[in-house]
Amino acid sequence: MRSGEGIFQARKQHFKPGTNVVTAQSLQQARDLFPFLFTPETRPVPQVITNIEDLRILAEQRVPRMFYDYADSGSWTESTYRANTTDFAPIKFRQRVAVNMEGRSTASEMIGQPVAMPVAIAPTGLTGMQHADGEILAARAAKKFGVPFTLSTMSICSIEDIAAATDRHPFWFQLYVMRDRDFIERLIDRAKAANCSALVLTLDLQVLGQRHKDLKNGLSAPPKLTVPNILNMMTKPRWCLGMLGTKRHGFGNIVGHVKGVENMGSLSEWTAKQFDPRLSWADVEWIKKRWAGKLIIKGIIDAEDAKLAVASGADAVIVSNHGGRQLDGAESSIRALPSIVAAVGSQIEVHLDSGIRSGQDVLKAIALGAKGTYIGRAMLYGLGAMGEAGVTKALEIIHKELDISMAFCGHTQLLTVDKSILLPGSFPV
Numbered sequence: 001m002r003s004g005e006g007i008f009q010a011r012k013q014h015f016k017p018g019t020n021v022v023t024a025q026s027l028q029q030a031r032d033l034f035p036f037l038f039t040p041e042t043r044p045v046p047q048v049i050t051n052i053e054d055l056r057i058l059a060e061q062r063v064p065r066m067f068y069d070y071a072d073s074g075s076w077t078e079s080t081y082r083a084n085t086t087d088f089a090p091i092k093f094r095q096r097v098a099v100n101m102e103g104r105s106t107a108s109e110m111i112g113q114p115v116a117m118p119v120a121i122a123p124t125g126l127t128g129m130q131h132a133d134g135e136i137l138a139a140r141a142a143k144k145f146g147v148p149f150t151l152s153t154m155s156i157c158s159i160e161d162i163a164a165a166t167d168r169h170p171f172w173f174q175l176y177v178m179r180d181r182d183f184i185e186r187l188i189d190r191a192k193a194a195n196c197s198a199l200v201l202t203l204d205l206q207v208l209g210q211r212h213k214d215l216k217n218g219l220s221a222p223p224k225l226t227v228p229n230i231l232n233m234m235t236k237p238r239w240c241l242g243m244l245g246t247k248r249h250g251f252g253n254i255v256g257h258v259k260g261v262e263n264m265g266s267l268s269e270w271t272a273k274q275f276d277p278r279l280s281w282a283d284v285e286w287i288k289k290r291w292a293g294k295l296i297i298k299g300i301i302d303a304e305d306a307k308l309a310v311a312s313g314a315d316a317v318i319v320s321n322h323g324g325r326q327l328d329g330a331e332s333s334i335r336a337l338p339s340i341v342a343a344v345g346s347q348i349e350v351h352l353d354s355g356i357r358s359g360q361d362v363l364k365a366i367a368l369g370a371k372g373t374y375i376g377r378a379m380l381y382g383l384g385a386m387g388e389a390g391v392t393k394a395l396e397i398i399h400k401e402l403d404i405s406m407a408f409c410g411h412t413q414l415l416t417v418d419k420s421i422l423l424p425g426s427f428p429v
């Protein structure tokens with residue numbers, strides 16, 4: 001037996017009956033028999049889920065390739081996508097000892113709303129393709145955990161679906177501005193009617209960054225029934241069963257609500273036609289007036305734009321490069337954060353999205369002045385891996401890492417955390 005297999009056998013002792021277990025050996029046999037069904041990344045399922053990477057590996061096995069790739073990719077060379085996570089690593093904590101660590105709390109507020117921890121669910125497109133009814137499941141998990149859930153315009157479940165499935169618990173709605181302004185007005189009104197408590201306006205997707213994998217995979221929702229897609233879906237029985245059990249397979253906020261849109265064809269083509277490349281700050285003013293509630297502007301990565309967002313009357317900005325999916329070569333979010341906090345942090349709440357994969361990342365962002373953070377991929381991996389329970393697991397993992405790391409840094413309340421927990425010279429300024 002090779003040493004890797006030895007570890008694997010030892011871990012088998014912890015298997016719970018009934019879980020979907022793939023051994024290294026059976027995986028290799030299946031690979032030898034049906035090489036076309038596998039990709040080089042396929043790995044044995046982690047037996048005990050302890051971190052977000054475990055959820056990612058599980059999601060990679062359970063979600064059809066085209067949707068897994070959609071979540072786990074950036075634009076062009078993916079350099080910004082990678083930098084979003086790797087730029088957290090050089091930031092070091094100052095460990096403190098002999099400080100009373102009892103009675104800890106990660107509770108705080110985002111835009112005046114109480115949160116169990118300052119980690120909202122980010123708006124992610126096609127969430128209901130990672131798992132049947134994905135947006136509903138993620139919204140329920142967020143509600144139970146006490147953190148905000150943000151629904152994307154490009155979701156599979158509709159605004160009304162989320163409201164109905166969560167007993168009208170307030171959630172946030174993310175808006176993309178499209179050429180059809182009547183449709184945008186109706187979307188805003190639908191979000192109000194559904195009890196949404198914040199509008200998250202995304203400003204960095206007037207045009208789409210090229211994501212090679214999506215083009216090669218022919219990404220669409222529902223997926224086209226081509227031979228490679230069917231063969232790949234045959235290896236994802238849970239996913240297929242889930243999809244057979246729901247009627248939600250298209251873009252719930254759009255199909256049937258935009259004149260002439262019944263079939264969106266390829267997502268990249270549709271986006272190129274419908275998203276408004278002329279979007280300007282004057283539109284932000286118009287949207288703010290129509291919405292007349294809390295407004296969060298997403299997609300700010302430059303201090304000058306953050307100042308314009310303050311002038312627009314927004315309540316918060318999200319420092320974000322869209323998870324490295326738009327301008328490849330743009331600065332990572334965590335590196336951009338300090339200059340934006342310095343420019344506008346005294347006037348507006350600054351939040352951070354893109355790159356958060358652990359509670360330690362959250363703690364670093366909070367120490368550098370963010371009042372809130374967002375998880376997109378970390379949530380999607382949980383969802384693809386285990387549905388609602390997986391999203392809850394992702395939130396629990398992040399919460400535990402945040403709570404314990406905060407304690408090691410000598411704090412019992414997240415509200416007291418600031419830059420002083422970081423090692424001078426190790427963080428961007």
Ligand code: GLV
Pocket residue numbers: 124125152154322325
């Ligand atoms: C938009 O939601 C995207 O695909 O990044």
